[in-house]
Structures are given as structure tokens and as C-alpha cells.
Amino acid sequence: MQINPSELLTMWLKEREVQNQSPHTLHAYTRDVSDFLKFCDERKLQLADVESTDLREYLAHKVEYQQLSPGSLQRLLSAIRQFMKWAEEGGYLAFNPADDFKLKRQSRPLPGMIDIETVNQILDQAEPEAEIPKQMWYRDKAILELLYSSGLRLAEVQGLKIGDIDFNRQLLRITGKGNKTRIVPFGSKAKDAVMNWLKVYPLWNGDFVKTAHIFITQKGNPLGARQIENRVKYQALRAGVNVDLHPHLLRHCFASHMLSGSRDLRAVQEMLGHSNLSTTQIYTHVDFDHLAQVYDQAHPRAQLHKKT
Structure with a gap:
């Protein structure tokens, strides 16, 4: 006996409710799946006959008439996919057309960018009297x-200890995401700045032991993340x-300026502590003029029109 889509939706929502889904989530499921079922009904399309092309048409319709964002489209597709997966597992559908259907992943917004001169204006400003x-x-x-010299994350500079700095070789031992450790270099200006600070350090009750935090308050307590941001x-x-x-933003500037100067994406990846090269590509600006030049020089079919 065939069950109409509205009844299937009611059954699915009841199961979600038994599984302690929040009222807010249930409301979103109801709204999103009902909207898709209405779309199918208007086109005289049986749920069992839905194909990926129908899903693409539905989502395109939402973009055209409701200007939905990529995030909202992903939410819609997720609700439809879960509903149809349940229907398939229950034997109400022969297959789930939404299972392998994917939207292009929404790109992560890049933080703003400031040029080298502006960074220098901040770092080289006169000290207070x-x-x-x-x-x-x-x-x-x-x-x-250190943020600009080595591309550290906020949590990494906050957690930096006395024993993490090798002044002779100008290297930092950084504990990053997932408790992973990496070694990164720091520049001479960063070295001078840290050494000048360490002259003040004991005046603020800093303790010169390897496990002590480098950056502290006037009372000798480790500086908090919000305090560093401020x-x-x-x-x-x-x-x-x-x-x-x-x-x-300083981490992003470090990556962008390093990539612009070195063209070495993998070295920048290592210093940033990224496990995937694609993450480094997101966080850095790519010099497209340089890419075009490399392509013209290296690709075997880039200059076929030129005489040899």
C-alpha cells in the first residue's frame, strides 16, 4: 500500500521526536521538507520518481525566487536528504536521489588584508614616555x-612558555590545534622585542622557569585571549x-606576505600548522600574475603558438 508523502513526513517527524530532537529542529524539518513536497506536488512529481535533476531544479528555484544563501540551501538539502534516507531504509522508496547530490561547498570568507607598510607603522611606532x-x-x-613574524594563532601565542623559545637558533616550539607540535622560525625584530619584554618580565612577577607563560599581566597571571585581542x-x-x-589578521598577513615573497606554499603551510594544503590556499592571497607567468613558462601547451 502506497503512503502519500505528507503521511510519510508525519511518520518521520514522530520518529525524530522520539529521538529527542529539539522543537526548533523539528519545526525546521517540517518547514523545509514540506516546501519540497509542495514543489513536487505542483509539478505532479511522485516522490518515488524524484531524481537529482529535480533536486537541482528545486534548489535553483529557491535561489531565483527567494535569494537563499548557500548556507540556507545546504540546510534545505540536509533535511531532504535525511527524510529520503529514512524513507529508503523503511522501504517506501527504492533509492534516495539526494544521497549523492552535493552542492558546491560555500567558500570560507577571507579576513581583511593590510599591506606591509601599515603593519610596519603599527610595529615601529614610538614607545610611550x-x-x-x-x-x-x-x-x-x-x-x-610574534603574531606577524611566525603566523601564530591567538591560542598559540597565549600558551607560549619560556621553554618554548630558542633564542640562539630563533625557533619557537608551538603547540597548535589537536595538541600537535611544530617548530617555526621567528625574525630578528621579534627576537629583540621578546628580549626587551623579558627585561620587564621580572618586574611583573614573572617566573623564569621553562613552564611559565611568557605573556602575563602586571600581577603575574597569564594573559587571557580577550586581553590579548584588546x-x-x-x-x-x-x-x-x-x-x-x-x-x-596578523596571521593572515604573515601568510600572504610570505607567499608573495617566497612562492613556497608548502613552506607557508608548514609554518601555519595546516594539515591540508587547501587550508593554506584559503588563508592566503594568490598572486595570479605570478601563476600566469609560471604557467606560460612551464606548461607544454601554453606556448605552442611560438616558433621553436
Whole structure:
């Protein structure tokens, strides 16, 4: 006995309810799947006859008439896929056309970008004259230099310990995502900034042991993530730079400027601590003029029109 789609939807939602799905989720499922079933009914399309081309038409219709975002389309497709998977497993459908249907993944938004001159304006600003603000600047400058010099994440610079720095070889031992450790270099200006800060460090009750945090408050406590973010923003404002500066933006600038100067994507990947090269490509700006030049020089069919 064939069951109409509305009854199937009711049965599916009851099972979801038994599985303690939240009312908000159930409401979203009801709205999204009902809308698709209405689309099928208007086109006299039986649920058992739905193909991937019908799904593509439905989603295109949503984009054209409702200007749905890629995220909303993914949500719609997820609800339809789960419903039809349940119907297939229950024997109500011979196959699930949504199972292998995929939308192009929504690209991750890139953070803003600031040029080298602007970064230098922030890092090379004059130190304050008053003693305590000057000490704070030494600490903040060390943070800024390491963020830009080595492309550290906020949590990585926050968790940096005394024993993680090798001043002789100018290397940092970084504990990143997934508790993975990597070794990254840091520049001479970053080295000078950290050493200047460490002269202040004992005045703030800093403890020169390997396990002690490098960046601390005036009371000697480890500096928190929000505190670091606020100090980074403050130093950009003090330098007269009209930009919403944050640690990740400096990390992004590090990657972009390094890639522009070196053309070595895998080296930048290693320093950023990315497990996949595709992630590094997302976080960096690609020099398309350089890519075109490389292509023209290297690809066997790029210059077939030229005489040899």
C-alpha cells in the first residue's frame, strides 16, 4: 500500500521526536521538507520518481525566487536528504536521489588584508614616555611581532612558555590545534622585542622557569585571549591605523606576505600548522600574475603558438 508523502513526513517527524530532537529542529524539518513536497506536488512529481535533476531544479528555484544563501540551501538539502534516507531504509522508496547530490561547498570568507607598510607603522611606532605604558608596550610589541613574524594563532601565542623559545637558533616550539607540535622560525625584530619584554618580565612577577607563560599581566597571571585581542586593537589605534586589527589578521598577513615573497606554499603551510594544503590556499592571497607567468613558462601547451 502506497503512503502519500505528507503521511510519510508525519511518520518521520514522530520518529525524530522520539529521538529527542529539539522543537526548533523539528519545526525546521517540517518547514523545509514540506516546501519540497509542495514543489513536487505542483509539478505532479511522485516522490518515488524524484531524481537529482529535480533536486537541482528545486534548489535553483529557491535561489531565483527567494535569494537563499548557500548556507540556507545546504540546510534545505540536509533535511531532504535525511527524510529520503529514512524513507529508503523503511522501504517506501527504492533509492534516495539526494544521497549523492552535493552542492558546491560555500567558500570560507577571507579576513581583511593590510599591506606591509601599515603593519610596519603599527610595529615601529614610538614607545610611550610614561613607565607603565612603556612596559605594556614592550609586552604588546613582543606579542605583535610574534603574531606577524611566525603566523601564530591567538591560542598559540597565549600558551607560549619560556621553554618554548630558542633564542640562539630563533625557533619557537608551538603547540597548535589537536595538541600537535611544530617548530617555526621567528625574525630578528621579534627576537629583540621578546628580549626587551623579558627585561620587564621580572618586574611583573614573572617566573623564569621553562613552564611559565611568557605573556602575563602586571600581577603575574597569564594573559587571557580577550586581553590579548584588546591590546592588539589598542596598539593599532595608538599607531593611528584605521583598521580593526586582531591576531588572526596578523596571521593572515604573515601568510600572504610570505607567499608573495617566497612562492613556497608548502613552506607557508608548514609554518601555519595546516594539515591540508587547501587550508593554506584559503588563508592566503594568490598572486595570479605570478601563476600566469609560471604557467606560460612551464606548461607544454601554453606556448605552442611560438616558433621553436
